[in-house]
Amino acid sequence: MTQTELASDRPRILVVDDSRIVRATVKKHLAASFDIIEEADGEAGWERLMADGTILVLMSDLSMPRLDGFGLLARVRKSSDARIRHTPVIIISGEEDAETKQLAVERGANDFVTKSTDRAEMLARVTAAAKLAKTARDLRASEVNQARTATTEVQTGLATPHMFQLHGEKLMAHALRVHGEATLLVFEIDAYPALCERVGSAVAEQVVSLVAKTVASRLRKEEILARLEGPRFGIFLYADLAGSLRYAERLCEIIAAAKINFKGQPLSVTVSAGVGSATVDQLSEFEPLFSLSLQRLAEAIELGGNRLQAPALPAPALAPIEIHEALALLAEGREEAVRPHLPALLAKLAPLLALAEQAKA
The missing domain is CATH 3.40.50.2300 (Response regulator)
Structure with a gap:
């Protein structure tokens, strides 16, 4: 023992x-x-x-x-x-x-x-x-x-975790009420303790401020960016999952491409991110969506960092085709293009098939 x-x-x-x-x-x-x-x-x-x-x-x-x-x-x-x-x-x-x-x-x-x-x-x-x-x-x-009850973080001027939760709950309720989309993105500067070890905590905080400024300049007025803790941030987006993923990927690329120097030497800064979608993840409250986003962020960090973890995009809805279009595709030998539409096509043919059965009788 x-x-x-x-x-x-x-x-x-x-x-x-x-x-x-x-x-x-x-x-x-x-x-x-x-x-x-x-x-x-x-x-x-x-x-x-x-x-x-x-x-x-x-x-x-x-x-x-x-x-x-x-x-x-x-x-x-x-x-x-x-x-x-x-x-x-x-x-x-x-x-x-x-x-x-x-x-x-x-x-x-x-x-x-x-x-x-x-x-x-x-x-x-x-x-x-x-x-x-x-x-x-x-x-x-x-x-x-x-800080638990403050609304603005002193160093960066961003929203505090308290403000992020209050605003997030409000935005999410509104999005669901008008059948809109709500996506939550949390991201964190990779290997921040190692960065502090290399350049000192004061310079590392300057990097945090630079990342905050870079991200804040690319948000719409109704969206909110918060500093959650240390090198970790949160963004609440009025966008569907596909649009939010494009935004997140672009954000990661911009931060990675930023030219940051310390004592004449370049500093490489990357971020990892986790994404939660109210629609795709089928969540109607802020707290579960936030927890799921943090879980995905942890997974991204565990996998080595500099990556994005998110739910899979739903398959796009099939545009319906008419019977004559299906026959034309079959004539071209494109059976695989017809297979996904078979249930809908058979439903359209059902009255004719029923009539054919009656004629046989």
């Missing part, structure tokens, strides 16, 4: 250092005020930080196996997860020179303690960092709560 570590009421601090003695010293200084958890290298520390949402402060050595302190710091500051990205990082320094420490500050370190720092100073520094983290986390939670 795997061991499960329960969080205590005390603020949780993650200490990452390959020296057992250093970890024991830090724990001795802080254990009375904080819940201390430990890892012996940067890779293990990173995995713990991703898995444990209760960690308020990260304390890390610079020289470690597998992943050193600079590598760990870079992952933290480039993370797409705001909780991780804003975690205060205190470097446990040894004999590093001033240039090394300056580099750590430039890469996002918040503070330093030495391996010989006394208990009072270490406690003061870690307490200040924990209070900062708690305040920032509470503020972000408040912002998230406000």
Whole structure:
């Protein structure tokens, strides 16, 4: 049975250092005020930080196996997860020179303690960092709560998920009432965490804004574009499935063809998309249609990204043909062109066949 570590009421601090003695010293200084958890290298520390949402402060050595302190710091500051990205990082320094420490500050370190720092100073520094983290986390939670009822997303100016649902329910009800078409398209920038890792979260957000601007400029006034979460967007279209698929395919092509450069190097940006059609999927409410579209988006991402998942287009209705046209086709040897029309043709011939049977009798 795997061991499960329960969080205590005390603020949780993650200490990452390959020296057992250093970890024991830090724990001795802080254990009375904080819940201390430990890892012996940067890779293990990173995995713990991703898995444990209760960690308020990260304390890390610079020289470690597998992943050193600079590598760990870079992952933290480039993370797409705001909780991780804003975690205060205190470097446990040894004999590093001033240039090394300056580099750590430039890469996002918040503070330093030495391996010989006394208990009072270490406690003061870690307490200040924990209070900062708690305040920032509470503020972000408040912002998230406000976003749930807001109608416009601040960065892009697009509709929020709350507004998208309200507007989507209204548009869908109207479309069904007038026997119109309603199609929901959700799409997401492919490999967004990798993009954040490569260029940093600030530049990645600029890419999100560029995609939002590109898509918004191609919508009709009555249609709505929303930023649902991170690199994910939603569009509600007044169009049938065939028209919506043409729009979605063109949209994917435009985004893939966009010329985006970072430090002189081109950035390749693609999107995956999922489509739901009220008519083809036989759904009359927004929520089930939205869920189905998200499911198809997940399938597109699972298949490798840069693709579109949608319901199959219904077969086009056959244009009826007359009996003399069928006979002409048969005379030309085109039997396969006649076969789909046989039920309708036989229905037309039914009175004649009935009369022929009566004549036989």
